[in-house]
Amino acid sequence: MTQTSNAETAAWSILETASRRAGLDPSGAELMRLGENALFRLPGSIVARVSRPGQLTAAKREVAVARWLEANHVPAVQTWPDIDQPIEVDGQAVTWWKELPPHRPGTAFTVATALCRLHDLPPPTDFDIGRLDPFVRLSERIDRASTLTEPDRIWMRTHLIELKARYEELPKGLPETVVHGDAWIGNVVTTDDGEAVLLDLERCSIGPPEWDLTSTAVKAFTLAGITADDYNTFVGMYKHDVTAWPGFETLRDIREFRMTCMAAQVAGENPHRRDEVLLRLACLRDEHGPRPWTWTAVP
Structure with a gap:
């Protein structure tokens, strides 16, 4: 088995x-x-x-x-x-x-629509929603990356430390809000009546709204999963371009590293995914050319 x-x-x-x-x-x-x-x-x-x-x-x-x-x-x-x-x-x-009722996959526009609604809400007062932790579970995922070599895992642990230090030095941005925490296109769907519906709420917390906005920017400019026009539609709907903020590269790098750690965990359970992890590591180490990169989704 x-x-x-x-x-x-x-x-x-x-x-x-x-x-x-x-x-x-x-x-x-x-x-x-x-x-x-x-x-x-x-x-x-x-x-x-x-x-x-x-x-x-x-x-x-x-x-x-x-x-x-x-x-x-x-x-x-x-x-x-x-x-x-x-x-x-x-x-x-x-x-x-x-x-869910009958629905179709989300778009950059529907993500922006859903985030506008979420970010406009005052924080809840009847329970502790917690603070955003963009590094949650990354150490555990690195530890589970059993198909990688120890030098690769050492590099990942060192890179994690560097990213944490950079996160502590983020410049001032938009006022903190309730954030979704994992606001990529796959976590928003559109119902047949046109409603944009948020999914996967386990990382909702208080934090910089730029964290949510970065996911769509990564989809566009790291992965070329949506077009520049799609991204411009996203910016037009939300009324803010996170890529123009001085802290964007830090959040982008953290998001890319999270995606790599997730793939590493999956490869630890399914060794056939190891090549994808090695590709992502090469990209992060500047060994695979400039963005956008062609990454294959992992479960």
Whole structure:
């Protein structure tokens, strides 16, 4: 049995235990995705999310944020009602959500639309949403990069220290707000009635709004995943171009490093992804030419 199938078997077991505790029937559930989290669709348009170990606090915050956004009429994924969640099973958190209505992938414009709504909200007062940590879990992901050589992991740890120091020296920017924390195009969808809906709320916190804006700039100028015209549409909607801010390169470099650490973790579980990690490391070390770079998505 492979590591991936071991992870899937464990996720199914946790889902069944948590569902019974929540008073739900997991019979007929189907696996939607197995990646950073495991997503299952249950009968009745319920989606269950099984986190990795050690994410109970993040899951509690995500549930609280979803309920807060719903109360403030900001379109986002909604928790399934009448369940005291999250439920912890063997150190992993399980949460339940309403399945999204028919929708299509987000665009630069819909990301900007969703971020305008989020960034305009005053912070919640009935729970602690926490402060942004752009380095959360990176050390653990480097440690799990078992397919890399020790010199590569040493370079990553050293680079992490350098990025943390640069982050502490960020110049003054926009006033801090509630930020999404992972505001790339894949975390916003558009419903058939034209509503821009935020997904994946586990990193919502207080921080510089430039962090959210940087994700779309990286999509455009690091990865060429959207066009310059798309990016200009994003800027026109949000009314701010983060690439003109002196701190942009620091946030861009942190975002690129996060993407590399995620790929390194995945490669530790699936060695076939190792070449992608080596490519990303070469890019970060200025060994693969200037941006944009051609990176292949990893789960």
